Structure formats: structure tokens, C-alpha cells
Amino acid sequence: MTASQALVEVHNLQKYFPLGGGLFRKSRDTVHAVDDVSFSIDAGETLGLVGESGCGKSTVSRALSRLIRPTGGRVLVEGEDIADAAGGTLRALRRKVQIVFQDPYASLNPRMRVRDIVAEPLKNYGIGNAAERAERVERLLSRVGLRRDQLDKYPHEFSGGQRQRIGIARALALEPKLIILDEPVSALDVSVQAQVINLLVDLQEETGVAFLFVAHDLAVVEHISRRVAVMYLGRIVEIGSRQDVFETPSHPYTRALLSSILEPDPRRRGTPTILSGDIPSPIKPPSGCHFHTRCPVARSRCATEAPVLSEQGPGHLAACHFAGV
Amino acid sequence: MAMAVAGAAPPLLEVANLCTYFHNLDGTVRAVDDVSYSVRAGEMLGVVGESGCGKSITALSIMGLVPRPAGRIVSGEIRLMGRDLVPLGEAEMRRIRGNDISMIFQEPMTALNPVLTIGYQIAETLVLHREIDRRSARLRAIEMLELVQIPDAARRAGQYPHELSGGMRQRVMIAIALACDPKLLIADEPTTALDVTVQAQILGLLRDLRDRLGTAIVLITHDLGVVAQSCDRVVVMYAGRKIEEAPVDELFRRPLHPYTRGLLASMPRISHGSAAHRGRLAEIPGTVPHLLDPPAACRFAPRCPRAQDVCRSSEPALRHDGGHSVACFFPGDGVQEIRQ
Amino acid sequence: MTLAFVAPSSPLRRRLAPILRWTRRYPAFVVGSLVFSAVVLASIFAPLIATHDPVAIYPTERLRPPSDTWLFGSDPFGRDVYSRVIWGGRVSLAVGVGVAVLATVLGLLIGLIAGFSRAADAVLMRIMDGVMAIPGILLAIALVAVTRPSVGTVVVAIAIPEIPRVVRLVRSVVLSARELPYVDAARSTGTRFPMLLARHVLPNTIAPLVVQASFVCASAILSEAYLSFLGLGIPPTIPTWGSVISEGRNVVQMAFWVVLCPSVFLGATVLSINLIGDGLRDMLDPRLSRSI
Numbered sequence: 001m002t003a004s005q006a007l008v009e010v011h012n013l014q015k016y017f018p019l020g021g022g023l024f025r026k027s028r029d030t031v032h033a034v035d036d037v038s039f040s041i042d043a044g045e046t047l048g049l050v051g052e053s054g055c056g057k058s059t060v061s062r063a064l065s066r067l068i069r070p071t072g073g074r075v076l077v078e079g080e081d082i083a084d085a086a087g088g089t090l091r092a093l094r095r096k097v098q099i100v101f102q103d104p105y106a107s108l109n110p111r112m113r114v115r116d117i118v119a120e121p122l123k124n125y126g127i128g129n130a131a132e133r134a135e136r137v138e139r140l141l142s143r144v145g146l147r148r149d150q151l152d153k154y155p156h157e158f159s160g161g162q163r164q165r166i167g168i169a170r171a172l173a174l175e176p177k178l179i180i181l182d183e184p185v186s187a188l189d190v191s192v193q194a195q196v197i198n199l200l201v202d203l204q205e206e207t208g209v210a211f212l213f214v215a216h217d218l219a220v221v222e223h224i225s226r227r228v229a230v231m232y233l234g235r236i237v238e239i240g241s242r243q244d245v246f247e248t249p250s251h252p253y254t255r256a257l258l259s260s261i262l263e264p265d266p267r268r269r270g271t272p273t274i275l276s277g278d279i280p281s282p283i284k285p286p287s288g289c290h291f292h293t294r295c296p297v298a299r300s301r302c303a304t305e306a307p308v309l310s311e312q313g314p315g316h317l318a319a320c321h322f323a324g325v
Numbered sequence: 326m327a328m329a330v331a332g333a334a335p336p337l338l339e340v341a342n343l344c345t346y347f348h349n350l351d352g353t354v355r356a357v358d359d360v361s362y363s364v365r366a367g368e369m370l371g372v373v374g375e376s377g378c379g380k381s382i383t384a385l386s387i388m389g390l391v392p393r394p395a396g397r398i399v400s401g402e403i404r405l406m407g408r409d410l411v412p413l414g415e416a417e418m419r420r421i422r423g424n425d426i427s428m429i430f431q432e433p434m435t436a437l438n439p440v441l442t443i444g445y446q447i448a449e450t451l452v453l454h455r456e457i458d459r460r461s462a463r464l465r466a467i468e469m470l471e472l473v474q475i476p477d478a479a480r481r482a483g484q485y486p487h488e489l490s491g492g493m494r495q496r497v498m499i500a501i502a503l504a505c506d507p508k509l510l511i512a513d514e515p516t517t518a519l520d521v522t523v524q525a526q527i528l529g530l531l532r533d534l535r536d537r538l539g540t541a542i543v544l545i546t547h548d549l550g551v552v553a554q555s556c557d558r559v560v561v562m563y564a565g566r567k568i569e570e571a572p573v574d575e576l577f578r579r580p581l582h583p584y585t586r587g588l589l590a591s592m593p594r595i596s597h598g599s600a601a602h603r604g605r606l607a608e609i610p611g612t613v614p615h616l617l618d619p620p621a622a623c624r625f626a627p628r629c630p631r632a633q634d635v636c637r638s639s640e641p642a643l644r645h646d647g648g649h650s651v652a653c654f655f656p657g658d659g660v661q662e663i664r665q
Numbered sequence: 666m667t668l669a670f671v672a673p674s675s676p677l678r679r680r681l682a683p684i685l686r687w688t689r690r691y692p693a694f695v696v697g698s699l700v701f702s703a704v705v706l707a708s709i710f711a712p713l714i715a716t717h718d719p720v721a722i723y724p725t726e727r728l729r730p731p732s733d734t735w736l737f738g739s740d741p742f743g744r745d746v747y748s749r750v751i752w753g754g755r756v757s758l759a760v761g762v763g764v765a766v767l768a769t770v771l772g773l774l775i776g777l778i779a780g781f782s783r784a785a786d787a788v789l790m791r792i793m794d795g796v797m798a799i800p801g802i803l804l805a806i807a808l809v810a811v812t813r814p815s816v817g818t819v820v821v822a823i824a825i826p827e828i829p830r831v832v833r834l835v836r837s838v839v840l841s842a843r844e845l846p847y848v849d850a851a852r853s854t855g856t857r858f859p860m861l862l863a864r865h866v867l868p869n870t871i872a873p874l875v876v877q878a879s880f881v882c883a884s885a886i887l888s889e890a891y892l893s894f895l896g897l898g899i900p901p902t903i904p905t906w907g908s909v910i911s912e913g914r915n916v917v918q919m920a921f922w923v924v925l926c927p928s929v930f931l932g933a934t935v936l937s938i939n940l941i942g943d944g945l946r947d948m949l950d951p952r953l954s955r956s957i
Contacts, residue, residue: 052520052521052522053491053520159612159613160612161612162612189375189376189547189612189613190375190547190548190549190588190591190592191375191584191587191588191591191609191612191613191628192609192612193591193592194591194592194593194606194607194608194609195608195609195610197593197606198605198606198608201605216520216521218521218595219592219593219594219595220593222593222595222596223593223594223606224593243598246595246596247597247598256522257521257522258595259525260521260522260524260525261521261550261595262524262525262528262548262550262551262553262554263550263553263554263594263595264549264550264552264553264577264589264592264594265553265577265594266553266554266573266574266577267574267577268553269553269554272522272525272526272529274525274526274529275522278490278492278493279490279520
């Protein structure tokens with residue numbers, strides 16, 4: 001981070017969900033979905049966020065967009081804290097952070113015309129008059145590849161890839177500074193994924209918007225991200241530039257993850273590092289380093305002392321007592 | 326592993342010119358249209374394609390599980406060790422399912438009965454097909470759990486599906502499928518719903534079982550990475566038809582059909598330090614066509630960069646070139662290859 | 666084919682074909698609608714199609730079997746059963762529709778509150794559970810007993826036991842709609858709560874509500890018939906299907922038509938409304954994907 005502020009700074013983000021409570025009973029268990037996560041995103045860059053089920057990456061994206069309220073920590077968007085904001089401040093900050101969802105079929109209101117879906121954000125913030133809004137909507141939708149005669153149709157008349165483009169157009173409507181993309185291509189056919197990925201890259205170049213790209217497909221993440229963060233069970237275990245994380249990973253989990261990638265190239269049949277056991281439950285995460293129960297290089301220290309993110313190189317951090325071993 | 330060597334073992338399963346159509350009020354959907362492939366013992370065949378290509382319906386046709394009354398096998402043969410399964414009645418098919426051919430599905434949670442222990446569910450298939458007593462079935466169930474590398478098998482046998490993780494449940498599914506030593510295992514997207522680290526384990530397990538038990542495996546997936554890492558031969562399907570087939574090395578080294586080439590070019594790759602795959606991804610324009618009353622033309626023509634008039638007016642037949650077959654008028658580099 | 670009599674390429678056939686295809690798809694709905702429409706029309710045009718004044722007594726014509734003058738025969742007091750049934754339909758349908766509207770509106774309001782406020786939910790649902798625990802008819806009888814009987818009080822009394830089912834339905838739709846990604850999208854693009862409710866949540870409730878309303882209507886017509894059969898509810902001066910049946914109770918052995926005819930009307934009406942409800946449910950069922 002340089003002297004000029006990063007666009008988004010997340011400090012010690014925490015989100016716990018109580019389980020099993022009721023009107024009169026106190027809840028017994030807590031899901032530690034996100035546990036002390038910190039990172040930053042610069043203007044115009046793409047930060048990839050990867051991890052497997054239960055790692056908390058979806059919770060991070062929901063907390064960042066304030067669809068849920070963080071239990072702790074600060075989320076600074078251009079210097080202002082969105083985590084505790086309410087009312088007018090929250091509304092003003094929402095404009096800067098938009099989100100594109102995973103499911104192209106459920107992220108568009110089936111009873112609204114496509115034109116109205118994209119116009120809704122503009123109406124909400126009273127941008128322009130009806131004619132100006134209509135013009136803006138047409139421009140946005142044509143930019144993502146839809147024709148003028150398609151604007152009055154309903155979502156079910158479009159394919160998955162087209163619907164995802166509509167979702168992207170909607171996210172762009174308010175000219176946000178950051179777009180959170182929560183698994184934007186996972187539900188699409190492979191032959192369509194490339195179209196949407198190329199579109200996203202082009203849009204970023206044109207508008208200078210930053211992306212938080214949350215995904216489980218590592219090849220896609222490597223393609224589109226400038227920096228990458230790896231999460232495991234609510235914590236960031238490694239963060240750094242694309243090259244750092246993919247070519248010189250320091251954390252044993254990152255290494256195991258990368259070795260498990262199935263590449264479409266039979267000459268590259270690797271031997272993946274098999275991690276013993278299953279991903280532990282986020283209700284009762286292991287003590288110390290969350291990964292120690294499955295780590296191939298774990299020692300006794302790992303069970304008692306939680307490692308902090310430490311520098312492995314410029315801008316490259318890993319949370320491991322034996323990083324790089 | 327090269328195929329079609331003279332004198333090699335005869336195919337275990339032969340799907341020949343299979344047509345499975347669905348009739349509804351809007352017309353006929355040709356979900357599987359003249360598809361043929363075969364698998365040998367000890368071989369893993371990958372069937373790859375996107376949504377609507379018919380790969381799953383082909384598998385359901387083999388198992389006799391096509392949803393009725395809308396769907397029907399209209400023509401073709403499915404020969405298991407020479408015996409045609411298509412004309413068989415439900416009672417006969419029940420004897421074959423779980424016994425000679427087994428299938429595992431994408432979602433292990435919904436495929437397992439949540440109110441029965443996993444030991445019971447494995448034993449159930451044994452009792453059904455092998456007519457052994459419960460106690461021996463139970464012992465064999467524990468053996469199967471060990472075979473699929475579930476630690477602490479005896480204790481796990483008494484657990485319920487919700488107590489296991491996704492990867493474990495998929496292993497249980499494999500155990501149930503293999504309990505009666507079937508000759509053929511059909512795996513329909515077995516790893517799609519699993520995490521990356523678990524995917525690798527499950528595929529490793531399937532390869533291991535293929536090598537040890539000699540089971541033939543048909544692995545259905547949309548993921549070319551899965552295919553590249555595990556399969557011996559690959560069949561590529563598009564819009565209800567088979568459009569390419571080759572041994573796995575050959576397919577990735579020299580893809581002939583424009584669709585296969587397009588698919589491989591459009592996938593982001595791990596760079597491994599080189600700048601080779603950076604930059605824009607090659608796109609295949611358009612979307613997968615709907616299979617309702619398709620026109621008599623190459624189904625990929627609307628999206629194909631090389632489409633000519635002949636592609637839009639007639640369907641290309643499969644041409645064979647050694648072990649590599651492709652259904653295209655202009656395969657490979659686009660120069661028309663005239664072969665008989 | 667039913668279109669055989671129409672020329673193959675005529676414009677009439679082109680317009681008829683989709684309608685006939687639709688009829689084949691939803692036969693129950695079509696039958697139900699036709700029967701129900703007939704009953705409604707008969708009630709509306711009662712003054713025109715009734716043969717006699719429904720309350721006029723002809724002491725010399727008691728218990729006549731069905732004939733040209735007395736289409737459904739005459740009752741123990743010498744009144745025309747047919748005219749009483751036709752006029753009685755007005756009351757029954759009015760009560761049915763009135764209850765359906767009242768229960769739906771109130772149920773929608775309560776269900777929305779319960780779906781959005783966790784605290785209110787706990788309280789409201791326990792109240793609903795309490796109401797549901799009492800058999801509907803008994804509750805209706807009790808409510809009618811404490812007020813002056815009229816069509817209005819009967820409508821309210823029958824509506825109250827129907828409300829909890831509507832509330833549960835609306836509440837469950839609201840709870841699941843709140844989780845939908847497009848509702849999240851609306852929130853993140855700055856949509857305020859009233860618009861969120863109106864545009865994104867409420868439309869999901871309409872289809873199930875309409876279906877539920879039709880079943881409530883059928884059930885209400887029956888409940889009203891029970892009440893007037895027992896002599897409660899609508900004052901006896903106004904003929905209703907229930908009271909006509911009740912009056913024939915004692916003479917059913919000698920003059921079964923007094924009971925049979927209104928019963929057939931009642932049964933047919935309730936059945937047709939149920940068929941309409943079933944048909945609507947099938948039609949409005951979200952077709953998520955054609956699994957091919």
C-alpha cells in the first residue's frame with residue numbers, strides 16, 4: 001500500500017453467525033464464518049479470492065457489500081467505514097460497491113423486463129429523468145452485447161450467459177468503484193465462460209472499476225486477477241501477486257490446492273498432495289492454525305499458536321510458522 | 326493407451342446408433358441422436374460435453390432409467406457383453422442394475438437415503454442381488470468401505486449420510502455401486518459438486534479401482550481437466566450427437582472438430598510462468614442450440630467459424646482415421662479431408 | 666381430431682388450435698370454470714330464470730314432486746325448491762367470495778409482518794396456532810352466537826378460522842423470497858423497503874394466494890351451508906342452500922328432491938371451485954426447467 005489510500009481496505013473483518021437460538025434461548029453454537037480477515041484492493045485492480053467450501057469467501061463478499069452486517073472489523077471504501085454505516089451514509093456507500101451473483105437464473109426478477117431491471121438502480125438514486133435513464137440503460141445493455149429489440153423481453157427468454165451479462169450491466173449502472181463478482185461464471189457452460197470473462201476484462205479496461213473476483217476455479221482466477229488471496233476456514237492463509245501465489249506459493253494449503261488442479265493437458269498428470277481428513281466445521285475450528293489438522297508439515301507449535309500473515313517477499317504474505325518450507 | 330488393436334478384448338458395452346427422444350406438447354426433443362460408443366474392460370472412457378448435449382441421457386438410456394412417458398429409446402442397440410438391453414423389461418433391467426452395471430451421480434447427498442445408515446445401504450444392494458444373509462452382507466459392506474479408502478470403516482458403517490462430508494459420501498456411493506462387482510460403472514459428473522482437493526482424491530480412487538478390479542468406467546463430465554487427468558479415451562458430444570472420439574493424448578494434441586478446438590482454446594489455463602496463454606480467451610460465439618425438432622444440418626454450424634453452405638444443409642457423418650473419429654466436413658485445420 | 670370439421674388452412678383453425686391444445690392440457694380447469702360460470706350466471710339472472718317468488722308459500726302445493734311448474738318440486742311449506750335454490754345461490758356465492766377476499770387480505774398483511782419481523786413472527790404465529798387449534802365451524806358458530814346474525818357477521822365469522830392457513834402460506838413465501846439473489850441485488854442497488862416489498866417480494870405471493878383463495882371460497886360456501894343447516898348464521902327469512910337442505914331433513918324419505926337438488930348444486934359448485942383451484946395451481950406452477 002502506498003501513500004495514496006487504497007480503494008477498499010478491510011481491517012480485521014469478522015462475521016459470526018449464532019446457531020440454534022430462539023426468542024427465549026441463547027444460542028449455543030457460533031459459526032465462525034469469517035475470522036479476522038484483512039486485505040486491500042487498489043483502484044482498477046482485480047483481487048482474486050479463492051478457497052473451498054466453508055472458507056468464508058462468500059461471507060466476505062456479502063459483508064463487503066453490506067448485505068449482511070459484520071460482527072467486527074472495519075471496511076473502508078474510499079476512506080469511509082461501511083461496516084457500521086446506516087441510513088443515508090449506507091445508501092451513499094452502496095453506490096460504490098456493486099455485486100454480480102453466481103446464479104444467472106435467480107439473480108434477475110423474472111417478472112421485470114430487462115430494461116427495467118437495469119434501470120432500477122438509476123431510479124433508486126434519482127439519476128436523470130426518464131429519457132436520460134432509458135438512454136443510459138440502452139447504452140449499458142448494448143455494451144454487454146444485447147440488441148435493442150431484446151430490451152423489452154423477460155429474463156426467461158435469455159440464455160444463462162446473456163442473463164449474466166444483464167447482471168453485469170445492472171452492476172455497472174451506478175458506475176461503482178468496486179464490483180464484487182461472486183462466482184460469476186461457475187454456473188455457465190464452458191463455451192460461454194470465455195465470453196463473459198473477456199467482457200469483464202474489457203469493461204475493467206474501459207471503466208477502471210476494481211473487481212473482487214471470488215471463485216473456486218483457479219485457472220479462471222489466475223487469468224483475470226492481479227493479486228490473489230487464499231482463504232481457509234475463515235482466515236486468509238496467503239495473499240500476494242498472481243505470480244507469487246501461483247508460482248511460488250508459501251503456504252502448505254496453497255500448495256496442496258494448486259497441486260489438485262486438473263489441467264486440460266494429459267501430459268501434465270500430476271500427483272496431487274492428498275490432504276488427510278476433511279475440512280473441519282467452522283463451528284468448532286481447530287485451535288491455533290486452522291489448517292494444522294490436515295497439514296503435511298504441521299508441528300506441535302501449530303496446534304497452540306495461530307500464525308499471523310508474515311512477509312515472504314514484497315507484497316507477498318503467508319500465515320504459516322513454516323512458510324516456504 | 327491406443328485402442329483398436331487387432332485381437333484386443335471385445336468391447337464390454339456397445340452403444341450402437343442410440344436415439345432417445347422426448348415427446349412433449351411442443352414437439353420432439355432429440356436428446357440423443359444416433360450416438361455410438363463402446364467401452365472395454367479395464368478402460369476409462371470420458372464422455373464430455375456441455376448442457377443439453379445428451380451425455381447424461383445416454384447414460385440413463387443404458388441403465389433403462391429414461392424418464393417416461395415423455396422419453397423413449399426410439400431406436401438403436403445397447404449391447405452388454407453382446408446382449409441387447411433395449412428390449413428388456415423392467416424386471417430384467419432391475420437384475421442388471423447394481424449388479425452388472427452401476428451408476429453414481431453428481432449429488433451424493435440426494436442419492437443417499439438420509440434415514441438409513443451407510444452400512445445398511447451398501448448391504449442392501451448385496452442382499453438384493455447376491456442373496457446372502459445380512460451378517461455376511463454387513464461384513465462385505467465394511468470391506469467395500471475399506472476398498473474406497475474410508476478410514477475407520479467399521480465405525481463409519483453405522484453412521485448416517487449427514488454425518489459425512491461430501492467427499493466421503495461420494496466414496497460411499499462408489500462403494501454401493503461396486504458392492505456387487507459390476508463390470509461397468511457409469512459415473513455422471515461424480516466430482517462436480519466437490520471441492521478441488523477432494524476431486525483429485527475421488528478421481529484417483531476411480532483410477533485405482535479401474536486398475537485393481539478391471540472395472541470399465543464411463544466418466545461423464547463437462548470438465549476437460551477431469552478427462553485429461555483420468556481417462557483413456559474420450560468421446561465429445563454436442564447437441565445430442567457424438568462429434569469426436571479419440572484416445573486422450575490424441576484428442577488434446579490434435580483436436581479435429583472445431584467445437585473441440587474452440588473449447589480447448591477458450592479455457593483459461595494455469596500459466597506455469599509462461600506468457601503463452603495470457604491475453605484474451607478465444608470465444609465460441611452464440612449458445613448451445615435447443616434440441617426441439619432440430620434442422621437437418623450440422624448442429625454446430627451456427628457457431629462455427631468455418632461453416633460453409635454444405636454444413637448448413639446436411640449433417641456430417643462420422644469419419645474415421647485410425648482411432649480418431651470426427652463428424653465434420655472440414656475437420657482439423659479446415660482443409661476438407663476426403664476419406665472413405 | 667376435433668378440428669376435422671374446420672378447413673385446414675382457415676384462420677379460424679389457427680386461432681382455435683392453441684385454445685384446444687390448452688384445453689387438453691388443463692381439462693379440470695376448463696370443466697370447473699364452465700360449471701362455476703353457469704352457477705354464477707344463474708345467480709345473477711335469478712330474477713329472470715326463477716319461476717316463482719322464493720319466499721312465497723303455496724299451502725295447497727306442499728311436497729309436490731318435480732314437474733313442469735315445480736322444476737325441483739316443492740318443499741314442506743309449499744315453496745318452489747328450484748327458485749329457492751337459484752336465489753339461495755346468491756347468498757352462498759356472496760359469502761364464499763366475501764370470505765375469500767377478507768381472509769386473503771388479512772392473511773396477506775399478517776403473513777407479511779410475520780415474514781419480515783422475527784419478533785412479530787414469534788408472537789403472531791403462536792396466535793395463529795391458537796386459532797387453528799379450534800375447529801373452524803365451532804369457532805364460526807361461537808362468533809355468530811355473540812353477534813347479531815347477518816350476512817356480514819357470517820362472512821367475518823367464517824373468515825377468521827381461514828386466516829391462519831393463508832398467513833402460513835404468505836409467511837413461507839416471504840421467508841424464501843427474502844433469500845433470493847434478485848432480492849439481494851435489489852437491496853445492493855439501493856432499493857428501499859417499500860419498493861422491495863412491492864416489486865420483488867409480493868409478486869411471488871400472488872400465484873399461491875390466488876390458488877389458496879379459491880380453496881378458501883369453496884370451504885366458505887360449505888361452512889355457510891353448515892351454519893344455515895343448523896339454523897345459525899343467516900336469518901331464516903333468506904333462503905340459502907344450507908337452510909333449504911335443512912328444511913327437507915324431516916321429509917327426506919317422502920320427498921327426497923327437497924334435499925337432493927340443493928345438495929347437487931352445493932356439491933357441484935364446491936367441486937367446480939376446487940377444480941379451478943387445482944387447475945390454477947398447475948398452470949401457475951413455476952416451470953423451473955424442462956429437464957432434457
